[in-house]
Amino acid sequence: MIGYQQADSQAVESLVRLVSPMLHRFLASPGSLAGDNDDLLQECWVRVHRARHTYRATEPVLPWLFAIARHTKLDGFRRHKRRNSREVLYGEVPEPRLRPRRDTAPEANGRLQALLNALPDSQREVVVMLKVTGMSLEEVARATSSTVGSVKQKAHRAYEKLRRLLSEETS
């Protein structure tokens, strides 16, 4: 990130390669199409580029990146909601082509999406951040503009609910 601030092209390339998979997984909200996630990823990097002067070397980089990614995702969701509420379809729309996912078990994926959908938005966001990035509670608190106590509580409630749902499934 420091190389990025100093206009080092190689640093930019390696940062994009390193972080894009994580950002893409985070941006892939349940039920969204692959194309939407790709657009959000591009928009997220544009925002990172514009905000790059606000990164400080003494601070962890992932919360900084994911704070921007979180707002990109929220704005994407708002845009999507607005588009759906205003668009009127006059004809048949061709089925969108979903990009085949690599290394994916469709059945497990469906179960995972169903479980995550059962969580409230704020709890789902915390679980996905913890799982996708491996950030600590404090880092997730930074990324979500929240407090450590609040993140801890959300994670606790989310995992309690997930455990209950999983045990109901198996029984």
Add this chain to the structure above:
Amino acid sequence: MNHRPGDDGQFDRLWEEAGHSDAPESLVAAISSRLCSGLRAVAPAPSPANMAVRLFLLIVLVTLAVTSLMGLSGAVRMTTLQRLLVSIALASGAALLALSLSWQMIPGSLQRFSPVAALALTLAGFLAAVALLFPLRHSADDLASGLECTRGGVAIAFPAAFLIWLLVRRGASQAYPLVGATIGGASGLVSVAVLQFHCEKQEMVHLSLWHGCVVILCGLTGFAAGTAFREWRLRTAR
């Protein structure tokens, strides 16, 4: 270290089984080349603490400048204790709002309290100081003088908000409605401070109702402006 309370590993296994979709190589390459084209070096922004000090000083300087222009006829009517305690309450509110704004300017900052809490504490501090220090009196011209103070306060808040925004835009705020509300609250606090030292009617009801409502009005206006700005950006985005 990850803290995952209540997780017994079942969810972890499911997460691993489900796999994940990766960003396509072509997309990652396109993003890299787009970012690298015309890449310029940038100087890192100051720390949130540094930003908070700058914002606090700006709020104090604007207050002093406008107060010196409008006069100190209200301050003359206050006792030393009233002047001291009201100044402390107002300065504490300015410090809270400056801290909150500085955290909102830098993504990924650890926010010790929310912007809403900062606004609420600022207003509560002022109201508590006024309730404890000033006499409860009513006069015939309450409404007329109150409206005049509120109008004047809102008029002062607009240029103050513009100056604060000039500093805040150097960061990379993400939640525009909350940033707008905090800027509005800070500019409202400037107005309240100016009115406190200028207004001759040093009575509890007048100060808490007609001066205090300037912070609420400015905060709400800032929130509305931030929301409108966000909606405009969503509309004009690709």
